[in-house]
Amino acid sequence: MERKLNMPSKEERHKLFGSVEPGLKVKPTEKEQMPDLQNSKKDFLFSINAVGISNVKHPIIVPSESNPKEQTTIATFKMTSTIDYDAKGTNMSRFTEQLEAYRQAGGFVLTLSNLYDFTKELATRLKQKDASIEVSFPWFYERKGPSSQLIGLNHAEAVLAVTYKEGKGFTSSAKLVCAVTTLCPCSKEISEYSAHNQRGYVSMEVTFTDSYKEETDWKATLLEAAESNASAMIHPVLKRPDEKMVTETAYENPRFVEDMVRLVAADLYELNFVQAFKVECRNEESIHLHDAIASLSYEK
Template identity: 85%
Template sequence: MTRKINLPPKKERHRLFGSVEPGVKLKPTEKEQMPDLQNTKKDFLFTIDAVGISNVKHPIIIHSDLLPKEQTTIATFKMTSKISYDSKGTNMSRFTEQLEQYRQNGGFVLTLSNLYDFTKELAERLKQKDASIEVTFPWFYERKGPSSELVGLNHAEASISVTYQDGVGFTSSASLTSAITTLCPCSKEISEYSAHNQRGFVTMNVEFTEGYDEKTDWKAALLEAAESNASAMIHPVLKRTDEKVVTETAYENPRFVEDMVRLVAADLYELDFVQAFTVECRNEESIHLHDAIASLSYRKED
């Protein structure tokens, strides 16, 4: 039998669960009269390399050379600045104020030029000589089945970073992680028939050249470097005729993780807008409990 409950008024219910009446408030309520601990000037021993906020979720607008040409997604922001030994702290609210300002002015469009403007303005808002921003987001692109040509959406994990330093200028970099298929060359070589394959992940971190103007979509270029060197590409929609093409393509193009990082590195080396790069390939092995990994780094001569 359900017990009948005689509910007291809401205010009494709050008191029942611990709420109390507001106490006497003696501290100032006007901003100008409030103490500002962050702006305290004193010898605080050490300069801090980076202080700010991270794990900030915010909508962004992305332009792409691949369909869909324009897309809205949710990005994760990290924003920091250096503070000298004689400053106690930073003004955390100014980071999100800057982000909101861009949202209200038509949305945060993720281009390198916008990020340059954002970081310089952020440094000025913080009254610091530097600022950094890192934006991480899923990037979607259409992929057709190789035989049926049925379309679906794939996605890669992308990230772009910009640092501004007063009197020095900007540095910028980006990364992309793409899923691929790899087929084991050793398995193919020693087996009478068949060969084991696995899902691999290629992560490319690139440093942009000073004159990079985004006429080439860095996302599409890095995706091409990963997928064109794999045993086969990953597809969101596969019919039987597609699966035949994909599995045969993988068998015709066996790849170790060592092969992958060298082949991808060669493509990145040929990209004019890339000054330096790191490539890593990680295979989720299908016949082992461990992953197989390889990586290499290279910097072009200035």
């Protein structure tokens, strides 16, 4: 039988667990009277390349060429700026103030032009000559079964990044990581029948040309570069006729990881809005405990 409790008041309970009465407060409470260590000026030895905040979760609106044409998702933000050797620190609160200003203005719509505006305004708010932002988010797109045409949602991991420097303008880049099916050419060649296949992950990092204005949706274009060169696509919904088509397509298009990065690189090379790129393919091998990887980089 549980013992009957003689329950003290909430105030007494707090004291029981260590709370104490507030002490004498003598420091200023008005902002104008508080010392500002961050803005103090001395020789602090080194300039800092990047200082700011990361792992900031925030809702965004993502426009897309593919259905759904507009989607709301949760992004992870990283925002930084440089500071000179004579500055103690940056004003951390101004990064989130900038983000909140966009939320209150109707939501953060993730377009390159908005990121250009955001980074330049952030530099002004920070009283710095530069600012950078990186936004990571899941991007969803519809995929139909090849025979049944039944629709489901796939997703890829996407990153969009912009840097602004006073007097030099903007640089921008993007990354997309998506899943594909690959079938082993060696297994197909040596086996009497069948061949092992696996899920592969294609990672594409691209640097945009200065002239790119999002006339083409970079997300859909990079996804096409990966999926069109794979053994087969990944599908969220497959009926038996779909599965037959997918497995036969994979058998007809065997790919090593080396093949994948070269074929995807060829597609990226042909994109007029891409200045430089890096492609990586990682296969979760179905007959090994290790993964197979390949990567290449190229600058036009």
